[in-house]
Amino acid sequence: MLSICCPWCGWRDELEFSYGGQAHVAYPANPAELDDASWSEYIFFRDNTLGWFRERWVHTAGCRMWFNAIRHTVTNEFAAFYRPGDPVPEMPVEVVR
Amino acid sequence: MGTEALRRRAPLGPLAEELERVCAGERFACHQDAFRQLTELRCADGAEQEAAEIVGAELPSIGLTAELGGTLVLGLGPGWWMTDSPADTPTLPGSARVSIVDVSAQRTPLDLAGSAARDVISHGCSLDIHPDHFAVGATTQTLLAKAGVMLARTDVDAYRVWVRASFARYLAAWIIDASLEYR
Numbered sequence: 202m203l204s205i206c207c208p209w210c211g212w213r214d215e216l217e218f219s220y221g222g223q224a225h226v227a228y229p230a231n232p233a234e235l236d237d238a239s240w241s242e243y244i245f246f247r248d249n250t251l252g253w254f255r256e257r258w259v260h261t262a263g264c265r266m267w268f269n270a271i272r273h274t275v276t277n278e279f280a281a282f283y284r285p286g287d288p289v290p291e292m293p294v295e296v297v298r
Numbered sequence: 299m300g301t302e303a304l305r306r307r308a309p310l311g312p313l314a315e316e317l318e319r320v321c322a323g324e325r326f327a328c329h330q331d332a333f334r335q336l337t338e339l340r341c342a343d344g345a346e347q348e349a350a351e352i353v354g355a356e357l358p359s360i361g362l363t364a365e366l367g368g369t370l371v372l373g374l375g376p377g378w379w380m381t382d383s384p385a386d387t388p389t390l391p392g393s394a395r396v397s398i399v400d401v402s403a404q405r406t407p408l409d410l411a412g413s414a415a416r417d418v419i420s421h422g423c424s425l426d427i428h429p430d431h432f433a434v435g436a437t438t439q440t441l442l443a444k445a446g447v448m449l450a451r452t453d454v455d456a457y458r459v460w461v462r463a464s465f466a467r468y469l470a471a472w473i474i475d476a477s478l479e480y481r
Contacts, residue, residue, distance in 0.1 A: 209360055209375060214424045216441060262446050263439045264360070264375030 206282045207260045208268050221257030223247045224269045225289070250274055253292050308332035309406040309463035310470055317408075317470045326412040326480040328473055335387040336402045336460070339379040345395035346377065352396055363437045363450050370458075372437045372450060380448065382407060382460070405448070405460040408470070413455055414480035421476045427451070443472040 203215035229235055229243055248254070254274050259267045271280040271290065281290040308314055314330045321328035339357075341349040350357050358364040358373040365371075369383040380401075392398040410418065416427055422443035426432065437450035445468060448460040461469045 210438065213440070216424075216444075262441050264378070266375060 203277060203279075205258060205270070205279070207263060207266070208282055208284045209266055210260060210263045213260070213263060217260060217262035218258045219261045221259055221267065224255040224257045252295055253280060255289075255292075306333065309466035311467065313467050313470045317474060320474050321477055321481065323481040324412065325414040326410070326418055326477045328408060328410045328477070330466075330470070331407045331409055331458075333385045334402065334407055335381075335383040335385055335389075335400070336405060337381045337383075337389055338397075338399050338401045339381065340397045340399075341377045342395040343377065348393060349377075349379075349396045352390055352393065352398070361436060361438055363435050363452075370450070370452075372448060374437070374439060374448065380460075382458075403463060405462055406466050408459045408461060408466075408473070409452075409456065410459060410473070411453075411456040412480070414477070415455055415457055418473065418477045418480060419449070419457060419459075422472065423449070425449075427457075429454070443469060443476070445469050445472075 204212055205215055205218050206212050207218075226243070226247070229239070235243070251274060253271055255269060255271055257267060258270055259265065268282060268284050269289075270282050271292065272278070273280070280293045283290055308330060310317065310330045310332070314332065318329040339349060339353070346357065353366070353371070355364070355366050357379055358371055360373045360375060362373050363370055369381050369387070372380045372382070374380055389400050390398050419427060419442065423440060425438065425440050427449075432438075432451055434451050434453060437448065439446065439448050441447070442449065442459060442461075445461055445465040447469070450458045452458050459469075
């Protein structure tokens with residue numbers, strides 16, 4: 202079970218959260234001008250990172266707030282938790298073990 | 299009022315009597331505090347002061363409760379509170395940036411008391427509710443036996459759990475089962 206730190210409630214079990222996929226996927230600036238390929242790119246296509254990854258979580262069973270986290274997709278370590286609108290933390294340097 | 303009283307039913311139904319009868323020991327006691335007036339207070343970003351003026355008192359910050367003349371106010375999240383008052387308390391009017399909604403039917407409060415209450419809750423809740431981490435006056439939303447609840451510590455050995463009406467009978471059955479060794 203992952204331990205996740207909600208920026209409002211503190212450390213809780215993963216059970217209380219729901220996953221929201223990749224973070225910082227910006228809504229298209231001019232949606233009306235997008236063709237089908239660009240739309241599907243925006244809606245369905247996400248990075249498949251091996252390593253540190255910025256992603257979204259929501260504290261479903263708690264304060265129901267969305268927030269961002271930096272998680273390592275291989276080791277499941279968390280490097281940072283931050284609120285939407287907060288300064289985006291730097292990605293940790295990948296340590297080769 | 300007479301017909302209303304005949305018609306209304308608490309979420310636990312007949313299980314309320316069994317819960318109160320079975321969990322009535324010195325180390326652990328539990329009962330439903332039915333028909334309380336619950337309201338949810340939500341305010342827009344930056345309207346916290348306006349919300350406090352409507353309520354007429356300082357609202358507790360996230361994770362804390364406040365007692366305002368018989369009403370318990372829970373700080374649940376950013377711009378989000380719940381109030382728990384005796385039945386038939388008039389609901390305050392909201393404003394453009396502060397919404398106050400009666401949610402009495404959504405949840406039912408259960409009172410858990412006794413020296414073993416913390417152990418019973420800990421059987422189904424991963425949160426650390428030791429007094430060092432969850433002091434008197436603390437509140438949170440979490441999972442108790444997988445059911446989403448609001449949990450508050452009202453006294454050293456007393457907790458109050460607000461459980462959704464549809465989960466109430468399940469949770470009461472779980473409490474009866476989990477408290478077996480403490481009765």
